[in-house]
Amino acid sequence: MSLHQDDRDMERIYREHARTVYRFLLAQCRDPDLAEELTQETFCQALKAIDRFDGRSKVSVWLCQIARHLWYKHLRRAGREAPLPEGETGPAGPSAEQTVTDRQSHLDLLGRIHALPEPTREVVYLRVFGELSFRKIGQVLGRTETWARVTFYRGKEKLKGGEEP
Numbered sequence: 001m002s003l004h005q006d007d008r009d010m011e012r013i014y015r016e017h018a019r020t021v022y023r024f025l026l027a028q029c030r031d032p033d034l035a036e037e038l039t040q041e042t043f044c045q046a047l048k049a050i051d052r053f054d055g056r057s058k059v060s061v062w063l064c065q066i067a068r069h070l071w072y073k074h075l076r077r078a079g080r081e082a083p084l085p086e087g088e089t090g091p092a093g094p095s096a097e098q099t100v101t102d103r104q105s106h107l108d109l110l111g112r113i114h115a116l117p118e119p120t121r122e123v124v125y126l127r128v129f130g131e132l133s134f135r136k137i138g139q140v141l142g143r144t145e146t147w148a149r150v151t152f153y154r155g156k157e158k159l160k161g162g163e164e165p
Helices: 007-029 032-052 059-078 096-115 120-129 134-140 145-161
Strands: none
Touching: 007 032, 007 059, 007 120, 032 059, 059 134, 096 120, 096 145, 120 134, 120 145, 134 145
16 A cells, blocks of 8 residues: 555544554553553654555554554653553442452452563453454564464463463
């Protein structure tokens, strides 16, 4: 696909790929506001670098690579790892004890996912929170679909087995 700096092309690209980029970033940072900000920055950077897009990868992969770079840049600037999100409450009407227990279980799971080694953690985030296919995960991370499947399976087994990640 050939890309030009035509405003209509960028608008179309944004409409087609903004959700994918946003979900990718949300899976990384778990902060909707930051994911939105980084999504906008991704498209600004893409516009600046559009002449360097060579078409060897899909546009969505190219955009997610830019987004990934911006996420890592954000982490370096912040000098810390991404914070874990607060737990969500359960369905309406549970007891206070059940709400606390559910929240703690959710936080425990998020903590265990966060403790997984890279790239397993990133694959789990992209699959579970980003809802990406194994094929897209492989493309984003520069690996194969099979590698993404195996890495996710191993991470899931570590989480299910109760062993330390």
